[in-house]
Amino acid sequence: MKKSWLYLWFTLATFSALSAGMAATILFPIVVNGRWGFVNGAGETVINPQFDRAEVFAEGLAPVRLGHWGYVDAAGKLAINPQFDKADGFSEGLAAVKLGGGGGNPFVPFDPRPFSPFGGGGRYGFINSEGKYIINPQFDDAGNFSDGLAAVKMGKWGFVDKTGKIVINPQFDEANAFSEGLAVIKLSGRFGYTDKNGQLVINPQFERAQAFSEGLAGIRMGGRWGFVDKTGKTSINAQFDEVGPFVKGLAPARQSKRWGYINPAGNFIINPQFDDAAAFSEGLAAVRQSGRWGYVDASGKIMINPQFDEAAGFTNHLARVKTGGRFGYINPDGKYIYNPTN
Numbered sequence: 001m002k003k004s005w006l007y008l009w010f011t012l013a014t015f016s017a018l019s020a021g022m023a024a025t026i027l028f029p030i031v032v033n034g035r036w037g038f039v040n041g042a043g044e045t046v047i048n049p050q051f052d053r054a055e056v057f058a059e060g061l062a063p064v065r066l067g068h069w070g071y072v073d074a075a076g077k078l079a080i081n082p083q084f085d086k087a088d089g090f091s092e093g094l095a096a097v098k099l100g101g102g103g104g105n106p107f108v109p110f111d112p113r114p115f116s117p118f119g120g121g122g123r124y125g126f127i128n129s130e131g132k133y134i135i136n137p138q139f140d141d142a143g144n145f146s147d148g149l150a151a152v153k154m155g156k157w158g159f160v161d162k163t164g165k166i167v168i169n170p171q172f173d174e175a176n177a178f179s180e181g182l183a184v185i186k187l188s189g190r191f192g193y194t195d196k197n198g199q200l201v202i203n204p205q206f207e208r209a210q211a212f213s214e215g216l217a218g219i220r221m222g223g224r225w226g227f228v229d230k231t232g233k234t235s236i237n238a239q240f241d242e243v244g245p246f247v248k249g250l251a252p253a254r255q256s257k258r259w260g261y262i263n264p265a266g267n268f269i270i271n272p273q274f275d276d277a278a279a280f281s282e283g284l285a286a287v288r289q290s291g292r293w294g295y296v297d298a299s300g301k302i303m304i305n306p307q308f309d310e311a312a313g314f315t316n317h318l319a320r321v322k323t324g325g326r327f328g329y330i331n332p333d334g335k336y337i338y339n340p341t342n
Contacts, residue, residue: 058089080131135164202232236266270300281313304334
């Protein structure tokens, strides 16, 4: 699957969905004439466009940029004044922030660090929802907290707990967030998985590896993708050109030039027929046919006709789509809730 706008916004949607239940109000970022604000699920503007940049809400706060990055609450009040060079969304009560070194690429809507670090110097630490440092800036890079641990870089990647204590010593070339008790790591050019105690549950042996989802993780060997279980046992032989994560028993998979969807046995439930395909979210999956994106259900039936230049996954009953160079939000019926703007 392409690691592009769609991938980034799918990651964003997943992150937002995980934390949505903790937010009092569900809001969605918009951009009008180069300024960012927020609308609600009915497409009504709740926070007027005023920011240089805005990200999704998580745990009641959203990162916004006004020269520097701070955080806004659902009422539009600056809960944490702009002061950071970069600010991530909150996860498990803490957010990674960066001081020094600049603010990264302003044109990337979401950065699924740590595999796509901003770089450029500076130090990362973690703040609470009041803007107080719980872990002082000291890391070269840092990911979000998951299962009580966050990946941090100090030359090499390791993991810290919420007090800043190093739980897994920095030793990895790359490290991703924990998912279902295991985290993807890279060591000596190969990918494997560590548990929360720092034990290599699955030895580094793969060319690439994805996070676990529904007990399975995509891995690449010999240029082909398959899936392993949490013991490292092959569940689906490496046979696909690309794969995505399982969601409710279906995962996107590409053979040759066409994408379809497989079940945990590795059988195609939706035959390869799409130019591109994303993972399911809220019962629908974005697929591309003849250069346009639409949505299918779990049976493969087209529910929203391909018509968009780009399309993200559904989050809280809305999906962000792009057409004619403009972004808007649609509901599961394919109707615009918020008409496309720039």
